[in-house]
């Protein structure tokens with residue numbers, strides 16, 4: 001029997017044992033609490049070794065979420081990971097930093113009075129969408145009640161390309177989701193097909209700045225103009241929420257002339273993911289309302305803050321404060337010019353990747369990174385030996401994680417691959433990726449016959 005099985009060993013003896021000969025290493029309990037303690041180093045090694053089986057985050061071209069920050073941010077993270085965002089009284093400076101970030105974003109997104117802006121950090125865009133959707137629903141209910149009209153059939157209108165969070169919102173808060181189907185080669189909501197779906201029960205329209213499917217921007221200004229026209233003819237005013245999960249941190253720097261934000265009076269709220277192009281590690285998002293009028297007071301709860309009153313609107317109670325601190329770090333570290341440089345570089349890399357793909361007869365480029373730095377491409381009709389799923393699997397052999405999925409209903413005949421270019425996917429890495437992609441395609445092209453077919457996943461929610 002190995003020496004590690006002696007329970008009478010002291011912690012000191014265990015410390016002497018070579019790491020991979022210790023008890024915990026032999027039988028790792030996976031589905032129940034172990035009977036005994038183990039040294040922290042042993043537990044650390046076991047868990048670290050197991051998560052090594054995950055994909056390498058830097059090769060993850062599927063995610064929109066930040067995988068690289070400056071070393072100083074890593075240190076700041078380690079220094080602040082014990083802060084609870086809800087403890088405003090105990091951590092007043094973190095609360096102050098959150099308010100500063102809200103004001104900075106209000107200014108960036110042209111809120112009419114940035115200094116009086118209302119907004120909050122969230123765990124990510126999903127919580128921001130839930131809160132913004134709830135505010136839309138509550139305002140619609142209040143207006144209907146005041147007018148003596150029924151409130152039992154609210155609906156929300158959006159393109160079929162919306163991220164799964166909006167399906168969740170509609171399901172959890174009992175709002176009828178009205179998806180405007182895709183048509184032709186435009187893979188998002190457009191103004192001309194919107195009004196058929198809008199009526200007096202519409203709590204709002206969601207316009208997406210940076211579709212998850214292909215990185216394209218929905219024409220927020222045109223959508224608002226169509227709703228202006230609708231109001232003129234029907235007397236019904238339908239507000240717009242902009243889901244700027246990714247675009248909220250890209251458009252202000254790379255497409256500053258694009259009008260999509262609070263400059264449009266019909267835009268009542270905007271949410272974005274701090275952890276996507278806000279350049280912070282996972283766990284932070286932001287939601288802002290154009291003014292207090294659009295955030296119904298009865299949704300706001302009050303917590304004690306320095307003996308005073310701090311309004312909060314959130315689904316969670318406790319959540320990490322460190323990511324909010326990191327967001328502030330990025331705002332100070334980069335400033336407008338730094339953000340512009342980072343996002344412009346991502347776009348340059350994306351456009352370069354798209355151009356390389358355009359030159360390959362095997363692929364058709366669907367989006368070329370000129371809106372969000374996202375490239376989507378399909379396998380050309382002429383290719384018979386392989387499909388997008390084969391390419392995705394082949395790239396995995398080299399560690400690259402590139403998702404393959406079909407477009408939403410009405411265009412689910414089209415299957416694509418998607419590359420999200422984020423800070424850290426440098427020109428040099430892009431060259432390595434393209435080299436591997438060319439090799440993967442050569443290998444597939446040279447097969448004696450087509451790849452064997454198996455059933456493919458029908459959709460992908462990222």
Ligand SMILES: Cc1ncc(COP(=O)(O)O)c(C=O)c1O
Nearest residue numbers: 124125126163212243245273462
């Ligand atoms: C357009 C859009 N909205 C919402 C979300 C959900 O964001 P989060 O992951 O920050 O909750 C995503 C995520 O990819 C997205 O792309």
